[in-house]
Amino acid sequence: xxxxxxxxxxxxxxxxxxxxxxxxxxxxxxxxxxxxxxxxxxxxxxxxxxxxxxxxxxxxxxxxxxxxxxxxxxxxxxxxxxxxxxxxxxxxxxxxxxxxxxxxxxxxxxxxxxxxxxxxxxxxxxxxxxxxxxxxxxxxxxxxxxxxxxxxxxxxxxxxxxxxxxxxxxxxxxxxxxxxxxxxxxxxxxxxxxxxxxxxxxxxxxxxxx
Numbered sequence: 001x002x003x004x005x006x007x008x009x010x011x012x013x014x015x016x017x018x019x020x021x022x023x024x025x026x027x028x029x030x031x032x033x034x035x036x037x038x039x040x041x042x043x044x045x046x047x048x049x050x051x052x053x054x055x056x057x058x059x060x061x062x063x064x065x066x067x068x069x070x071x072x073x074x075x076x077x078x079x080x081x082x083x084x085x086x087x088x089x090x091x092x093x094x095x096x097x098x099x100x101x102x103x104x105x106x107x108x109x110x111x112x113x114x115x116x117x118x119x120x121x122x123x124x125x126x127x128x129x130x131x132x133x134x135x136x137x138x139x140x141x142x143x144x145x146x147x148x149x150x151x152x153x154x155x156x157x158x159x160x161x162x163x164x165x166x167x168x169x170x171x172x173x174x175x176x177x178x179x180x181x182x183x184x185x186x187x188x189x190x191x192x193x194x195x196x197x198x199x200x201x202x203x204x205x206x207x208x209x210x
Contacts, residue, residue, distance in 0.1 A: 001026060001080035001208065002102065004087070006178055007109035009167045010116040011193055012200065016109065017082045019201050023210065027076050031085035034067045035059065045070055065095040072101065080104075089174050093181055106182040107204055111193040113168055120164050124153040 001024055005013040017028045038046030039053075045066040052059045068086055071077070083103075087093040122135040126146035133140045133153060140147050157163060182188040189207045193200055 002104050003080070003082045003208075004103055004106045004182075005082060005084070005109065006106060006175065006182075007193070008111055008113070008116050008171045008176075009164070010120040011109040011111040012197065013109060014084070015197060016107075016201055016204060017084055019197075020204060020208075021082060023205065024080065024208075026080040026082065028082040028084050029068075029071055029077070031064060031067075034071045035064075038067045038070060043070060061089075061092055061095055065092065065099055068096065068101065069099050087178060090177055090181055093178055103182075103187055105189050105207060106178075106187045107207065108179055108188060108190050109193050109200065110190050115193070116168060117161065117164055120159045121155075121161055123155070123159045125156055126151050127154055 003020070005017050007013050020026075021028045035046075035049050035053075039050045040046070045063055048063045049059045049067065052063065064086060068083070072081060087096055119134070119137070122137065124133045124135065124140075124144075125131070126133075126149060128146065128151035129149045131146050131148045132138075133146075140153065144153050145151070146153055158167075179188055191200060191203045191207065
C-alpha cells in the first residue's frame with residue numbers, strides 16, 4: 001500500500017499517517033528524515049544534499065527525488081509506505097512518476113482555512129516538557145500552565161495568525177494543485193475532516209479497504 005497524504009497545515013496528516021502506518025505495519029517516511037539518513041549514511045545523493053545545505057541553499061528537486069528512490073528501495077518498504085512531505089509541487093510529482101514511483105491512493109484531508117486557523121492559532125506548547133494543549137480543544141487544568149511540569153505555556157511562532165495565513169497561501173498556491181494532478185490519474189480520495197481523529201481515520205481505512 002503506497003500512499004500520499006495531502007491537506008493544508010493543521011489538517012492532521014501526520015496524526016493520521018501515524019495511525020495508518022501502525023495499522024498496516026508500513027513506514028511513514030518524511031523528507032527531513034530521509035535527508036538526514038542519506039547524509040549520515042554518506043550515500044552519493046546524501047553527499048549532494050549536504051553540499052547544498054552547507055551552502056545554505058534549498059536541496060533541488062532531483063536530489064530530493066533521488067533520496068526518495070533510495071529510501072523506498074529499502075526492505076522495510078516492501079509492503080508499502082506513506083510519503084510525508086513529498087511531493088509538495090507538481091514538478092516533484094512529475095519527477096516521482098519519471099523515477100517509476102507509483103501510488104495506490106492519494107488521500108486528501110479536506111479542511112477549511114478557518115478550521116485550520118482556529119486549530120493552529122489556539123495551540124499552546126510547553127517549552128519544558130514539550131506537552132501540547134489547545135485553548136478550547138484541550139485546555140490545561142490551569143490557564144496558561146502545563147499540567148505535566150508547571151511551566152508557562154507559549155505560542156510557537158509557527159502558530160501565529162500571520163504565519164498560518166502565509167502557510168495556507170503557500171499550500172493553496174504550490175501543493176493544492178496536486179489534487180487535480182492525482183485526480184486526473186484516478187488516485188485522489190477525498191476525506192472530510194470532521195474534527196474527530198477516530199472518525200477521520202475510519203473514513204481513511206474504509207477507502208483503503210481495511
